[in-house]
Amino acid sequence: MMNDKSLDIDNTKRNIQPQSLSFEPILPTEQPQIQQHPASPEKSTYQWYVVIICMVAYILSFVDRQILSLMIEPIKHDLMLSDTQFSLLQGLAFSLFYAFMGLPIAALADKKSRIKIISIGIAFWSLATAACGLSKNFIQMFLARLGVGAGEAALSPAFYSIVADLFPKEKLGRALGVFAIGAFIGSGLAFLIGGYVIGLLKDINFVILPIIGEIKTWQLTFMIVGLPGVLLALLMVLTVREPQRKGLKVGHDGLVVKASFKNSVAFIKTHKKTFFCHFIGFSFYTMILYSLLGWAPAYYMRHFGLDASQTGYILGIIILVANTAGALFCGWLIDFFSKRGYSDAAIRTGLIGCTALVIPSVLFTQVDNMHLSFALLFVAMFFSTFPIPASAAATQILTPNQLRAQVSAKFLLISNLIALGVGTTAVALITDKYFQNTLMVGNSISIVNSIAGVIAIFLLYKGCKFYKESMETEKLVD
Numbered sequence: 001m002m003n004d005k006s007l008d009i010d011n012t013k014r015n016i017q018p019q020s021l022s023f024e025p026i027l028p029t030e031q032p033q034i035q036q037h038p039a040s041p042e043k044s045t046y047q048w049y050v051v052i053i054c055m056v057a058y059i060l061s062f063v064d065r066q067i068l069s070l071m072i073e074p075i076k077h078d079l080m081l082s083d084t085q086f087s088l089l090q091g092l093a094f095s096l097f098y099a100f101m102g103l104p105i106a107a108l109a110d111k112k113s114r115i116k117i118i119s120i121g122i123a124f125w126s127l128a129t130a131a132c133g134l135s136k137n138f139i140q141m142f143l144a145r146l147g148v149g150a151g152e153a154a155l156s157p158a159f160y161s162i163v164a165d166l167f168p169k170e171k172l173g174r175a176l177g178v179f180a181i182g183a184f185i186g187s188g189l190a191f192l193i194g195g196y197v198i199g200l201l202k203d204i205n206f207v208i209l210p211i212i213g214e215i216k217t218w219q220l221t222f223m224i225v226g227l228p229g230v231l232l233a234l235l236m237v238l239t240v241r242e243p244q245r246k247g248l249k250v251g252h253d254g255l256v257v258k259a260s261f262k263n264s265v266a267f268i269k270t271h272k273k274t275f276f277c278h279f280i281g282f283s284f285y286t287m288i289l290y291s292l293l294g295w296a297p298a299y300y301m302r303h304f305g306l307d308a309s310q311t312g313y314i315l316g317i318i319i320l321v322a323n324t325a326g327a328l329f330c331g332w333l334i335d336f337f338s339k340r341g342y343s344d345a346a347i348r349t350g351l352i353g354c355t356a357l358v359i360p361s362v363l364f365t366q367v368d369n370m371h372l373s374f375a376l377l378f379v380a381m382f383f384s385t386f387p388i389p390a391s392a393a394a395t396q397i398l399t400p401n402q403l404r405a406q407v408s409a410k411f412l413l414i415s416n417l418i419a420l421g422v423g424t425t426a427v428a429l430i431t432d433k434y435f436q437n438t439l440m441v442g443n444s445i446s447i448v449n450s451i452a453g454v455i456a457i458f459l460l461y462k463g464c465k466f467y468k469e470s471m472e473t474e475k476l477v478d
Helices: 044-070 072-079 083-100 102-109 114-132 138-152 155-166 169-200 217-226 228-239 261-270 272-303 308-339 345-363 370-384 387-398 401-435 438-473
Strands: 206-209 213-216
Touching: 044 072, 044 083, 044 114, 044 138, 044 155, 044 169, 044 217, 044 228, 044 272, 044 308, 072 083, 072 138, 072 217, 072 272, 083 102, 083 138, 083 272, 083 401, 102 114, 102 155, 102 401, 114 138, 114 155, 114 217, 114 228, 155 169, 155 387, 155 401, 169 217, 169 308, 169 387, 206 217, 213 217, 217 228, 261 272, 261 401, 272 308, 272 345, 272 370, 272 387, 272 401, 272 438, 308 345, 308 370, 308 387, 345 370, 345 387, 345 438, 387 401, 387 438, 401 438
Parallel strands: none
Antiparallel strands: 206 213
């Protein structure tokens, strides 16, 4: 396969090709700040500070969204829920607003201060997580989870737009990899913290708080993990400045393309084959990740008889080590291919990861030896991390600055509806409706992962070709 020599994506002007769909230009008088000037380079330490503080936010976001899965049994008992109802709290309730709120928030992020948008989002989802601890029934918990999803929708699209302004292409993969490990540190901490708190309070049925009154220990756990985000939001507002936008797309008339919903859709249509394979392929890849994070705890507690505290400690360590290493390796591999001239570096990396993931993600529930099962899960968790940095890098490299947040949000909309909304619920429905036995959740996980894996591999394989063609169309390769 011939290599494609890549160019820096931070060119200040990117010409639209004659065959592209029409874009809405913006007059110079409407946004004078679009005039490009040589930007003073950010210091490397500050660049990485921005990545680290956003990574910490990502950690908190995954603690807040994933801690629910460890407390499945007490929540089901106290709120009288089935597996399917619980999966709706875990998947649909979160993903519904996380996906759809991302679109208007991303439109703001392409025009307004991305730092302020992220800060407001952090504070909002943190308070919504604490509100989960006040829930007394399914509806209240569902509404609180909607709030968590709405707040978290602000982080990824805005950060992806920011990081492409801070780092050159050859370092973008590593920066996105470092950000991505926040998801898995957060998931690991959710299990570790949840396991610790559950173990600490296992002999206590309830606690009494001032004003709030009597609450269950699982409700207290939500409050404990939710509130630190408010402090992080304040820190971000005080210490992080909005970076100058680079790589703005310019039309034939020399005017900068407007950051609008219409233009983001037009850009996607211009590269429809590329984005179809990218959006759907990485969505099914991510479905495997969320089936592991969402249902592995239930599998080990039901099949091997582990309690919530034991499950939390073991899975927390696996996720912290395997997933963190996997995300960093994915970022390194993207940069490795990019430096060697592969314009499809991010899609190629995703294809490699998904191919390596399918077998261990299916087999870990099919072995009777618990230690072998955990070993297979470790391998699966390592490769399950690839879609986060790889999908983000593929979007940021191809997409012009003023459309990055909106295109990213459209991917996250589709990805979360498929991966979270469909994937986690599919496991529950197969368990409840087909097997009609909660002990068969392991087989349900294997069925979902095998189907999702085959679809993802096929689409990412086809996507490599289409992505290279799109890079040539956008004049990002020689």
